[in-house]
Amino acid sequence: xxxxxxxxMGNYLLVSIQVxxxxxxxxxxxxxxxxxxxxxxxxxxxxxxSALEMVDSFIGRMLANIASMSRILDxxxxxxxxxxxxxxxxxxLGLSLPGVRTALDVExxxxxxxxxxxxxxxxxxxxxx
Amino acid sequence: xxxxxxxxxxxxxxxHIVVVRQAVRQRxxxxxxxxxxxxxxxxxxxxLARNTIQHGGGxxxxxxxxxxxxxxxxxLAFEDKGPGIADIQLAMKDGYTTxxxxxxxxxxxxxxxxxxxxxxxxxxxxxxxxxxxx
Numbered sequence: 001x002x003x004x005x006x007x008x009m010g011n012y013l014l015v016s017i018q019v020x021x022x023x024x025x026x027x028x029x030x031x032x033x034x035x036x037x038x039x040x041x042x043x044x045x046x047x048x049x050s051a052l053e054m055v056d057s058f059i060g061r062m063l064a065n066i067a068s069m070s071r072i073l074d075x076x077x078x079x080x081x082x083x084x085x086x087x088x089x090x091x092x093l094g095l096s097l098p099g100v101r102t103a104l105d106v107e108x109x110x111x112x113x114x115x116x117x118x119x120x121x122x123x124x125x126x127x128x129x
Numbered sequence: 130x131x132x133x134x135x136x137x138x139x140x141x142x143x144x145h146i147v148v149v150r151q152a153v154r155q156r157x158x159x160x161x162x163x164x165x166x167x168x169x170x171x172x173x174x175x176x177l178a179r180n181t182i183q184h185g186g187g188x189x190x191x192x193x194x195x196x197x198x199x200x201x202x203x204x205l206a207f208e209d210k211g212p213g214i215a216d217i218q219l220a221m222k223d224g225y226t227t228x229x230x231x232x233x234x235x236x237x238x239x240x241x242x243x244x245x246x247x248x249x250x251x252x253x254x255x256x257x258x259x260x261x262x263x
Binding site for chain 2: 020021022023024053054055056057058060061083084085086088089090092093094095
């Protein structure tokens with residue numbers, strides 16, 4: 001079956017969506033990602049959507065769901081690389097992706113992710129003391 | 130408004146939504162739409178195509194290149210023989226949903242288009258038409 005690949009690198013999971021996703025594929029990614037977060041115990045997920053030519057309400061909802069689900073599973077999500085035309089359209093559609101952290105590109109996304117994950121771990125250490 | 134060309138695409142599975150998106154994108158590129166306009170039209174088409182499948186139980190879309198004598202545009206008519214919409218005003222409201230979605234499909238598609246028309250008869254079906262000009 002067709003699937004979006006999920007790569008593990010250190011303490012993070014990386015996903016780059018390179019195809020025009022049909023709805024089943026988007027739902028499959030949501031399931032696969034949550035399973036992988038639990039199986040690997042990572043604290044960060046980076047999703048690159050720079051190849052996506054459009055994000056409609058279904059894909060937008062999937063991104064928001066992944067962010068919420070991973071947060072509950074103790075992982076932070078950053079969505080990177082949204083094209084300007086996609087951002088303009090998304091806001092006009094009525095979707096502002098609340099709760100989804102974004103960065104302009106993969107490099108900035110990784111920086112944001114490591115800063116967020118480090119801060120979360122410091123908080124954990126502090127509260128355990 | 131004169132129709133320059135027309136194609137009919139069927140809408141029964143979620144893969145068909147992708148086919149419609151790609152066909153609409155192709156037409157928009159041929160007419161020289163800007164990237165933002167292409168994206169708006171394709172996104173509106175994606176929302177309405179999903180509605181046709183999820184709420185209308187499947188149907189089809191007529192994809193036309195149209196002209197009003199001065200300018201050209203893309204017109205899309207989504208038609209299904211589903212249960213219809215009893216209260217169109219309610220269905221057009223942001224956030225109103227019967228399928229557990231975000232309720233942005235109809236209202237969002239209207240905001241992303243230059244022209245929008247909807248007609249529906251309970252028990253007969255629904256027709257949603259949008260157009261975007263170059």
